[in-house]
Amino acid sequence: MDTKIINQVLSDEDEYLLKLHKIVQDTIQEEDLIINNLLHPPQEVISQGQKLSDKVARFGGSWKFIISFGITIAIWIIFNVIMTKSKEFDPYPFILMNLLLSCIAALQAPIIMMSQNRQEVKDRMRSENDYLINLKAEIGIRSLHQKMDLLLGEQIKTLYEMQVKQFTMLEDIKAKLDAKTDIASPY
Template identity: 60%
Template sequence: MEQVEKEITGMIGQSNEQVKKLHDIVQKTMEEEELIVNNLLHPPKEILSRGQRISDKVARFGGSWAFICSFAVILVLWVLFNVLSPLSDRFDPYPFILMNLVLSCIAALQAPIIMMSQNRQEEKDRMRNENDYLVNLKAELEIRSLHQKIDILLEEQVQELYKSQEAQLALLKELMTKIEKMEAKSR
């Protein structure tokens, strides 16, 4: 009976060793992922210059319906004023040369400002892609860790089963020899 208790305690000890190994794997994985998680939780702060902030605001307004509607209203008012007002008050008569000059200047200034904002947006997209890559890398590390845990569990369970079968066979042999001895005595 003492031997059976010793074997049971040994099996419990082996289970504790399995748990310890799994704990070590989890600890190692957490240490490997610490840098990735830190980068995801604390992305570098974006420091914008005054020009970059202005270009973002101009691009945001220049690409909005508010800009299109207000610009259309201004152009209609410009044309109506220069067509319907008395000749002495007209500042840009019919071919609207001044209006074409103003429109060209606005387009010439607005295009590079919008391009600066688009370049900044590309930079933001690149940083977002790097974060996505880090998330995917973290997921891959998690999957690897899970595979390691499962492999260790399966390997140790097979070893445990093999050992318990050996112990059971030894107990059966011991019982068989005791039964044979008892039968031999009873004859």
């Protein structure tokens, strides 16, 4: 009888381990897809115009541009105010300078918007990666919960079965003791 009980316990443990292995394999398969997407994101194809718009926007939004632009305008104004009528090329009210500033603003605005659109695409991809990372963590947590539920369920089942077996063994021992005490006592 003891061998039968031991074989049953071992069989139950093997079944329990198979369930754990299945949970782990399912979790690994779910995570592999996410990890593959994170490690191998789609390659971004950038045209020459997009590269140029990124560079122009990066330079146009820098202190280097602001300072050099301010110095250029100051030199322009000072030169045209100080020079004599024969050497000045843009007299006051600086109509040529206003025309150039308007052209620069008209060209710079769409270039900056193109760069912002590209940045928005990058931000969207970054947020998708964040979502995938969060999903991976959620899958891991769910897997842990499944393992814990399985562990607790199997432990409770095993404890209950062990108690039933112990109770049966105690009843057998009690019956044997009662039988011996009936034989040993002549009354």
